[in-house]
Amino acid sequence: MCELLGMSANVPTDICFSFTGLMQRGGNTGPHSDGWGITFYEGRGFRTFKDPNPSSRSRIAELVQEYPIKSCAVISHIRQANRGGVSLENTHPFTRELWGRYWTFAHNGQLTEYQSLDTGRFNPVGQTDSEKAFCWLLNQMEERFPVMPQKLEPVLEFVASCCDQLRQLGVYNMLLSDGEYVLTYCSNNLHWITRRAPFGQASLIDEDVTIDFQKETTPNDVVTVIATQPLTNDENWHKMEVGEFNMFHYGEQVYNRTL
C-alpha cells in the first residue's frame, strides 16, 4: 500500500510541515520505500518532484522539505509497490492534460481486473493499476463531456460515480486535482482536516517537530490537508467514510457525497 497527502488552500501555502511527516514514512517510520512524488500547482502550471528512491533518504525530498514552495493545490504520494516495478514511470503522481488543464492523480490501494479498462486516447506509459485507472477516468470524463462544462456539479457527480466503479475492482483511495479543485475519494482510508483562525499548535506523529500555525498564517487563511493517516497527534482529523467523495476548493470543502 501507499500513503497519500493532499492540500487545498485559499492562499499560496507551503506544505513543508506535512511533507516532513509523510517523508518519514518512506522507509523510516513506515515501509513505503518504493519512491515518492509531489506535485505543486502554481496558477495553471505545475511542477513535480519525484524519485524512485526512498523518501527518507532522498536528496530531492530534503530540498522539498527545506524549500517552501507556495501553492494552493498539492498532491503527494509515497509508494509501496504492488502492481508495477519500482521505476520512475511507475512513480505517482501522474499528470495529463484534459480540457486545456493539467490533471494530477495519485492512488492508494490495489485493483484487480483493471487490465481491460478502456483508456481511449490516454495511453498508460508505466505498468501500474493506478495509471491505468487514471487514464480510464480521464477517458470517461472526456467521453461524457467532450468540452469542459460551465457548471461543475454534473462533472463531480460523474467523477464520483466513476470512482464507485473503480472501487468495485479493489481498494481505491484517490486524490485528483486540476490546480483549482482537489477531489478525494475514499475506499477505506483517508483523513482530512481544515485549519483556520484561531490557529493553534500541532505536532507531527512521525518526527519530533511542532509548529505554531499562528506564526505562519494570516487570520483569513483556510488550509485543508488530506492524508491517508493523520499526520499530527494533537488535532482532530476527520475520517472519511467508505465511498465518500469530496471536493475542496481553495481550502473549503464545497461538495460532499456519501453513499
Added chain:
Amino acid sequence: MCELLGMSANVPTDICFSFTGLMQRGGNTGPHSDGWGITFYEGRGFRTFKDPNPSSRSRIAELVQEYPIKSCAVISHIRQANRGGVSLENTHPFTRELWGRYWTFAHNGQLTEYQSLDTGRFNPVGQTDSEKAFCWLLNQMEERFPVMPQKLEPVLEFVASCCDQLRQLGVYNMLLSDGEYVLTYCSNNLHWITRRAPFGQASLIDEDVTIDFQKETTPNDVVTVIATQPLTNDENWHKMEVGEFNMFHYGEQVYNRTL
C-alpha cells in the same frame, strides 16, 4: 530568445557540467532570466525540474548542478520570454504522452500566425507559441500515424517536414525526445558535439570550470551534447545548418537531413 540544451548518451550520464554553464546564462552571463527547466528520462519515465525564477539564482537549479542525475536523454531550456507571460505553465520543457510514450519538447525562437495551428486533442495550457507548436506537432504525428509505426524512418521524415512548416512561421529551433531518441531541428542557431574516447579536457565559457572527461567516463561512453551556443571554448562544436534535422540515438547521430 532562449537557450536550449540537450543530451543523448549510450550510458546513463549526468549533465552537471553542461548545465552549470547553461545556468549562468539565466540572468548572469546571459539575459535569459524568465525561467528554466530540465527533463531527465530514466527508462520510459521522466522527471522535470523547473522554476519560473532566474536559473542563476534558483535553489532548485543549484540542486540539479550538484546532484548528478544520470540519464540517456535530457532536454533543458532557459527562457527569455517573448510570447506568453513569465509563469510555470509557460516554462519549458513541455511533456505530453503520445503512443504510450512521454514526449518532451523545448523551443528557441518566435513564431507569428501560430494561433490558427490546429492542435486537435492536444490542448495548450499556457499561452506560448512554443506549446502551441508542440501540440500541433503531436497532433500531426498522431493523425499521420494513429499507431506508432514499427519502422521509424517515415516518422522522422514526417517530423522533419512538420518542422519545415513551423519554420515558415518564424524562428524554430527545437529539441524533442521520447527518452530513447533526441530529435533536433535548426532554424538559425544550434550546435552539437559528440564526445567519445579518447576523452580530453574541456572548459566552460560561462563559468571558471574545467572538467577532465577521462576521469568521468569509461572508454565505451558516447555522449552527444546539443546547445544553442557552444558551452566550452576548447572543443570543436558543429554548427547546424538552416533547416537541418538530426536524430541522436543513445549518443550516436543516426539520421541527418539537410535541405
